[in-house]
Amino acid sequence: MSDQSASTPLSPHLQIWRWTVTLFCSITHRVTGMALYAGTILLTIWLASAATGEAAFATVQAIYTSPFGLIVLFGYTWALFFHLLNGIRHFVWDAGYGFSIPASRGSAWGVVGGSLALTIAVWAAVFMTGGN
Known part of the structure; x- marks a missing residue:
């Protein structure tokens, strides 16, 4: 390795950027997209268990309604709404609007x-109706 390559500047990385809400949304949009893949697998398991029979459905339902399962489903709900709303934001940008910093x-x-707000509203409705 020559002395010149050792002094070549590196590309900027996340450690040097100031975190802003727009940076958060950009990164989180990608993460929620990946989370939606995992959540869709969980939905498929739930539907397959319902088609398989009462015992399989009861087992999956017990897992999904456990405290850990509810936290995962809450996170899936938030990821769905975040990705949806940020996708709408991107559609607005595609139309040529909303590029100013404010x-x-x-x-x-x-x-x-x-x-x-949407996630809390959905889960409040679920708990107010008894989850049925």
């Missing part, structure tokens, strides 16, 4: 707040 930050905060 608009971009405002829409990012809207995605964060909206995804939390």
Whole structure:
């Protein structure tokens, strides 16, 4: 290795960037996309157990309604709403709107707040109706 290559600057990495809500939304959009794949597998398992019979369905239902299962399902619900709202945000950008810094930050905060509000609303409705 020559002395020149040792002094060549490296590409910027996450440690040097200042974290902003727009950076959070960008990274989280990718993470929630991957989480939705895993959640879809869980949904498929649930549907397959329902088609298999009462014993299989009762087993899967017991796992999914355990405290850990409810936390996973809550996270899946949030990932779904976050990805949906951030996808809408990207559609608006594709139409050529919302690129100014204030608009971009405002829409990012809207995605964060909206995804939390929708998730809490869905789960409040589930618990108020007894989960049926």
